[in-house]
Amino acid sequence: MKVLLGLMGLLILFEGTWLFQNKPLEQSIADGEEIYQDFCLQCHLDTGKGVSGVFPPLVESDYLMNNIDLSIRGVKYGLSGPIVVNGEEYDGVMQNQGLDNEEIADVMNYILNSWGNKSTDLITEERVSNITE
Amino acid sequence: MKKKFSALLYLGIFYLTSCISQENPPEIKTPDQSNYSTETIVDGIDVPWGMDFISENELLVTEKKGILYRVVNGKKTEVLGLPEIYKRGQGGLLDVALHPDFKNNTVIYFTASAQLEGDTGGNTALYCAKLNDNQLSEVKLLYKGTPNTKKGQHWGSRIVFDDQGHLFFGIGDRGNRDVNPQDLERDGGKIYRLNLDGSIPEDNPFTNKEGAKQAVYSYGHRNPQGMTVHPKTGEIWENEHGPKGGDEINIILKGKNYGWPVITYGVNYSGTSITDKRAMPGMEQPFYYWVPSIAPSGMAFSSSGVYRKWKGDLFVGSLKFKYLERLVIKRKKIVKREKILNEIGRVRNVKEGPDGYLYLGVEGKGILKVVYK
Numbered sequence: 366m367k368v369l370l371g372l373m374g375l376l377i378l379f380e381g382t383w384l385f386q387n388k389p390l391e392q393s394i395a396d397g398e399e400i401y402q403d404f405c406l407q408c409h410l411d412t413g414k415g416v417s418g419v420f421p422p423l424v425e426s427d428y429l430m431n432n433i434d435l436s437i438r439g440v441k442y443g444l445s446g447p448i449v450v451n452g453e454e455y456d457g458v459m460q461n462q463g464l465d466n467e468e469i470a471d472v473m474n475y476i477l478n479s480w481g482n483k484s485t486d487l488i489t490e491e492r493v494s495n496i497t498e
Numbered sequence: 499m500k501k502k503f504s505a506l507l508y509l510g511i512f513y514l515t516s517c518i519s520q521e522n523p524p525e526i527k528t529p530d531q532s533n534y535s536t537e538t539i540v541d542g543i544d545v546p547w548g549m550d551f552i553s554e555n556e557l558l559v560t561e562k563k564g565i566l567y568r569v570v571n572g573k574k575t576e577v578l579g580l581p582e583i584y585k586r587g588q589g590g591l592l593d594v595a596l597h598p599d600f601k602n603n604t605v606i607y608f609t610a611s612a613q614l615e616g617d618t619g620g621n622t623a624l625y626c627a628k629l630n631d632n633q634l635s636e637v638k639l640l641y642k643g644t645p646n647t648k649k650g651q652h653w654g655s656r657i658v659f660d661d662q663g664h665l666f667f668g669i670g671d672r673g674n675r676d677v678n679p680q681d682l683e684r685d686g687g688k689i690y691r692l693n694l695d696g697s698i699p700e701d702n703p704f705t706n707k708e709g710a711k712q713a714v715y716s717y718g719h720r721n722p723q724g725m726t727v728h729p730k731t732g733e734i735w736e737n738e739h740g741p742k743g744g745d746e747i748n749i750i751l752k753g754k755n756y757g758w759p760v761i762t763y764g765v766n767y768s769g770t771s772i773t774d775k776r777a778m779p780g781m782e783q784p785f786y787y788w789v790p791s792i793a794p795s796g797m798a799f800s801s802s803g804v805y806r807k808w809k810g811d812l813f814v815g816s817l818k819f820k821y822l823e824r825l826v827i828k829r830k831k832i833v834k835r836e837k838i839l840n841e842i843g844r845v846r847n848v849k850e851g852p853d854g855y856l857y858l859g860v861e862g863k864g865i866l867k868v869v870y871k
Contacts, residue, residue, distance in 0.1 A: 403673060404587050404650045411768045419820070443563075445544060445862065457844075458544045458862045460563055461651060463586035 377489050388473060397475025404462045405472065419457065420432070421450040423482040424480040434496055435485060438470050442498045466493040500597045522763075522789040525867030526823070526835045527642065532823065534838055536866040539857065540569045546846055548593035548608070548656075554853050558629075559865060560608065562590035568632055579627065579634030584620035587650015592622070593667070594681035595657040597694065604628050606831050609655040609667055611730070612642055619646035621685060622669040626696065639714060641667075643685030645857070651674030652686075656725035656797075658734060664699060665692050666715065666734055666750070668722030675759045682710040687749050687758060689722065691715035703753030706804040718756040720744075724797030724814060724848070735785075737814055740764040741772060745791045746784035747814075747825075757781035763789060765847035786825070786832045793818035796847035802854025805870040813838075813856055815845025822848065822858060822868070839868065 387430045388396075402411075405423075413424035423429055428450040429436050438444075443461040447454055464472065470488045477484035545562035550560065552568075559567045559574070563585040567574040583591050589611030605626055612623035621643035627634040652670025659665055670771035671678045671687035677688025682704055690713040693699055704710035724737035734750040744764020747755055761775045763784075777783060787796065797814040800808040812825040820843050826834035839858075847859030856868040 406767060407651075416818075419818075443544075456862070460545060460590070461585065463584070463589070 366494065381387065387491075390478075390487055393471045393474040393488075394478055395475075396468075397467070397471035397473070398479075400468050400472040401475050404464065405476075408459075413476065413482070418453060418455070421448065421453075421455045421457075423476050424482060426450055429476070430482075430484075433473075433484075433488070434492075437469060437473060437488065437493055438474065438496050438498070441466075441493065441496060465492045469493045499642065500731050520789070521789055524835050526837055528837045528840055531840055534870055535869050535871065536842065536858070537869055538572075538863070539630070539865040539867050540567070540574050542574070543567070543859075543864040545590075545861050546864055547591065548595070549849055549857065549859060549865060550594055550596045550606075550845060551849070551852050552596065554851065557851075557865070558594050558596070558606065559859070560591045562592070562808055564591045564610075566591065566594065566634075568629075575632050577629065577632045577634060579637060581610070581612070581625060581637055584611040586611060586699075587624075588646070588827060589620065589650065590653045592653065593657045595659070595665075596639060597626070604630060606634075607640075607657050607665065607667075609657060611653050612639075613646070613797045614642070617646050619648040621646050621672060622655050624657070624665075624667055624690075624692075624696075630707065638696070641690065641692065643669045643672070646685050647672055647674065647685065652721040652739075654722050655738075656722060658725045658727050659694075660727065660732060660734070663694055665694055666725065668690075668692065668725065668736065668738075670721035670738075671719070671758065675720065678836075679720065679758045680760065681687075682714055682717060682753070685711055687697065687717060687719045688714045688735075689719060716750050716753060716754050716756060717788045718754075718758045718760070720758045720762075722794040726797045726799060728788075729799050729801035735797060735799075735812070736864065739793060740787070740791065742767050742769070743789040743791055745788040745794050747786040747794075747812075748782065748784050749775040751782070754782050755780060756784070761788045764791070769826055785830075791818060792816040792823060794823075795845065796849070796858060798848045798850045800850060800856060802850065802853040805856075805868075808870075812860045813848050815848050815858065817844045817846065817861075822856075842866070 408420040415422040445458040447456040467490045470490045471491050473488040543561050548560040549561045556570050557829045566577040568577050592609040594608040606629050607626050609624050613620035623642040624640045627637040651673035654668040654670045657667045668689045698712045705712050721739040736748045741764035742761045760780050795817050814823045821840045822838040824836040824838050825832050844861035849857050851857050858866045
């Protein structure tokens with residue numbers, strides 16, 4: 366019986382890692398770049414600088430770097446109403462783009478590691494899946 | 499000699515850069531803003547994509563994320579019974595329009611991003627349904643673009659009618675610009691014409707062309723975001739998002755090719771070139787193009803006399819610069835451009851209401867009525 370339970374435990378562990386198998390950061394960044402170009406670039410621009418007062422910057426953005434989970438939530442569920450980024454107020458609407466958790470992890474990894482941004486935080490699909498509205 | 503050469507080089511560079519940064523005339527003016535203001539008709543709508551009027555005090559409004567509202571005297575109620583909306587990127591619930599004989603048949607049309615059962619990805623679809631109170635019934639899919647894609651861009655879409663029993667709507671290039679807009683066998687990058695029951699008119703331009711999508715009326719479009727019927731000529735006017743510096747106004751003619759991406763006045767968002775061609779034989783020139791891009795959305799002529807000086811002028815929303823643009827047309831040319839309601843917000847839609855006033859869909863706000871003092 367104990368053996369069986371142990372085996373089941375192992376299986377659950379295995380399933381967990383299988384379900385949320387993390388791809389290497391470089392692969393995630395590369396996939397994220399494609400997502401960025403499709404879904405984000407139009408407003409935040411290919412430089413990540415956005416448009417002052419209209420679309421907040423993603424490059425050297427205090428809001429992003431200090432609120433990574435909140436930013437993931439914004440991508441996952443949408444974000445509207447006033448926020449302050451680098452001392453400037455933004456009061457726009459970003460709708461949820463319909464990305465799945467893996468796509469959100471990828472695009473976050475791309476944003477957090479582009480245009481001079483650097484993050485030691487690897488965003489995993491699991492982390493995205495745990496963020497609720 | 500060397501001096502002369504470098505002088506010429508500088509001159510050349512000067513001309514080049516001045517060309518690139520130059521605004522396509524006429525230059526936009528910002529007149530005294532105190533002559534106009536707005537009244538809020540309904541608030542609390544993030545992206546009011548489409549609207550149509552049932553009566554002076556009653557209208558339908560779409561919210562892009564997938565809600566249809568019926569607004570009566572400023573109070574909004576959700577209409578139930580929409581089909582599943584595929585929310586992806588710029589897609590969602592798009593335009594809504596009443597059947598020309600809505601009073602008798604209560605039929606409405608709407609466009610939306612659709613992913614049918616068992617599909618991956620999606621494309622733009624046109625539906626009709628009966629509207630009774632706040633409930634849709636007999637929802638029917640009239641047209642759906644193919645093939646599907648998981649791309650998030652360029653779904654269109656607007657719906658208008660001519661007075662000969664046709665419905666026109668647009669689908670954007672769906673993020674596949676090098677294939678879709680110029681290929682008549684694929685949807686995307688097209689304006690379509692259907693009969694009001696969804697069937698294909700026999701005199702559509704490509705009904706005799708084998709393999710072509712028979713609903714296509716014109717092609718070579720990027721992303722149609724505004725459509726309206728000229729109140730005098732009955733022509734279908736359209737605006738579309740180009741790449742950077744390539745937004746256009748087009749008058750839609752049967753079977754014509756509007757050139758995207760073979761010809762364009764725009765460049766890639768990154769600034770790199772798409773093509774050096776601005777014109778080609780067999781391809782239509784835009785009626786007007788915006789440099790810089792204003793990200794036009796919505797479109798209406800002011801045909802009523804309620805605004806003393808605006809009769810016959812064209813109004814277009816600017817998503818990018820957050821104002822309503824007034825375009826004055828003389829002898830088939832834009833002769834004047836003005837910012838009306840500067841900084842009002844991202845203007846997603848513009849319509850002339852049954853009372854003759856202009857109504858705007860403004861992002862983060864809702865529907866506003868333009869009042870001219």
